[in-house]
Amino acid sequence: MFETTETLITAKSDNHLQIIRPMNYNGTHYRTIWPDLNNEQQICIIDQRKLPHDFIVEKIDTAEQMVTAIRDMHVRGAGLIGAAAGFGMYLASLQAPDTSFDAFMAAAAKKFDASRPTARNLMWAVERILQAMSQATNPEEKRATAYATACIIADEDAEFCRRIGEHGLRIIEEISRKKNGAPVNILTHCNAGWLAFVDHGSATAPIYAARDAGLPVHVWVDETRPWNQGSRLTAWELYHEGIPNTLICDNAGGHLMQLGQVDMVIVGADRVTHTGDVVNKIGTYLKALAAKDTDIPFFVALPSSTFDWKLDNGMDIPIELRSGEEITTLTGKDFQGKLRTVLLAGEETRAANYSFDVTPARLVESLITERGIVKPERNAIHQLFPEAGHLEGTRLQDKS
Numbered sequence: 344m345f346e347t348t349e350t351l352i353t354a355k356s357d358n359h360l361q362i363i364r365p366m367n368y369n370g371t372h373y374r375t376i377w378p379d380l381n382n383e384q385q386i387c388i389i390d391q392r393k394l395p396h397d398f399i400v401e402k403i404d405t406a407e408q409m410v411t412a413i414r415d416m417h418v419r420g421a422g423l424i425g426a427a428a429g430f431g432m433y434l435a436s437l438q439a440p441d442t443s444f445d446a447f448m449a450a451a452a453k454k455f456d457a458s459r460p461t462a463r464n465l466m467w468a469v470e471r472i473l474q475a476m477s478q479a480t481n482p483e484e485k486r487a488t489a490y491a492t493a494c495i496i497a498d499e500d501a502e503f504c505r506r507i508g509e510h511g512l513r514i515i516e517e518i519s520r521k522k523n524g525a526p527v528n529i530l531t532h533c534n535a536g537w538l539a540f541v542d543h544g545s546a547t548a549p550i551y552a553a554r555d556a557g558l559p560v561h562v563w564v565d566e567t568r569p570w571n572q573g574s575r576l577t578a579w580e581l582y583h584e585g586i587p588n589t590l591i592c593d594n595a596g597g598h599l600m601q602l603g604q605v606d607m608v609i610v611g612a613d614r615v616t617h618t619g620d621v622v623n624k625i626g627t628y629l630k631a632l633a634a635k636d637t638d639i640p641f642f643v644a645l646p647s648s649t650f651d652w653k654l655d656n657g658m659d660i661p662i663e664l665r666s667g668e669e670i671t672t673l674t675g676k677d678f679q680g681k682l683r684t685v686l687l688a689g690e691e692t693r694a695a696n697y698s699f700d701v702t703p704a705r706l707v708e709s710l711i712t713e714r715g716i717v718k719p720e721r722n723a724i725h726q727l728f729p730e731a732g733h734l735e736g737t738r739l740q741d742k743s
């Protein structure tokens with residue numbers, strides 16, 4: 344039997360903002376990461392490499408295992424790898440010797456930061472744990488602080504996504520009104536769903552809120568080569584949430600936009616500069632260009648933990664280069680139910696696997712955040728998040 348997180352959330356809610364309805368798989372509600380109910384020194388994750396064919400809960404005991412889980416994409420998606428890094432730092436604190444606690448934690452922080460270089464949430468969570476621990480006076484207190492802070496990071500992630508849903512719902516309502524209640528066709532790229540966060544998702548939260556409000560929606564799901572987050576994760580997730588959706592190949596979006604079959608685009612983000620440039624899964628930029636050409640609004644949904652308050656130019660964000668094998672091979676279940684990896688390209692073929700691209704602010708209609716909808720412009724963003732002002736400042740060579 345799979346573990347349900349519902350009791351857990353109630354049992355461990357001292358540091359939680361509120362109890363939130365986790366998302367749905369086969370009638371059971373899950374978050375994507377949680378401390379084991381019987382042993383909080385063990386962190387449970389859903390191994391996303393196995394979806395959609397197998398739903399496997401993996402238990403993580405050490406910081407090293409969590410680094411591997413992030414790097415090799417057992418967990419992925421901006422918010423979730425932030426939460427995973429938070430819990431991973433807590434596991435590191437359990438391993439840290441009292442005599443060299445701070446040095447051990449600084450080394451662990453470096454390993455987490457290097458595990459996925461593009462997503463801002465990851466470094467943000469690591470910084471937050473280090474900062475919180477710096478207020479504690481001894482290793483025991485620091486470990487307790489790391490645990491409490493990791494729980495808060497996870498709860499905030501879920502709650503902020505829920506609020507993104509409330510704000511994004513207004514946009515879908517308006518389009519629905521203009522269409523006299525006909526289904527609103529939403530195109531999304533990659534997976535910025537509940538699997539990419541602790542719960543709800545960013546791009547999917549407005550979709551789930553629309554479903555809950557009784558508005559008919561239909562989602563065009565980009566398959567999102569090479570890792571296929573769309574076909575493997577988003578289509579699966581939407582199916583289990585009862586949202587009508589259709590899988591399309593990555594190159595179909597522009598054609599559907601020209602045919603008038605897309606009313607809006609909502610994507611997530613791995614990092615957004617405080618000037619509004621968006622880094623998201625490779626291929627996002629091309630969708631934004633097509634949306635601009637066809638006059639279709641292109642929205643980006645993100646919690647504030649995804650903002651980079653220091654970088655002015657999205658082109659300065661480090662873009663992760665992954666193994667070319669993700670392009671030259673494909674893994675799936677054969678018709679006998681066996682998982683197989685097959686070679687698509689010739690054995691001699693070399694592939695370059697750029698994982699993310701930059702969508703300039705000028706192509707983005709608005710950002711949907713937990714505090715509301717905002718234009719992708721420096722002043723507007725800072726007005727919505729005035730407390731981030733002191734973080735501002737250009738790093739010339741930002742590669743972190």
Ligand code: MRU
Nearest residue numbers: 419420421533535611612623624
């Ligand atoms: O490589 P991934 O799957 O970790 O990439 C991150 C993403 O899932 C996407 O880029 C997503 O659209 C934004 S993450 C909320």
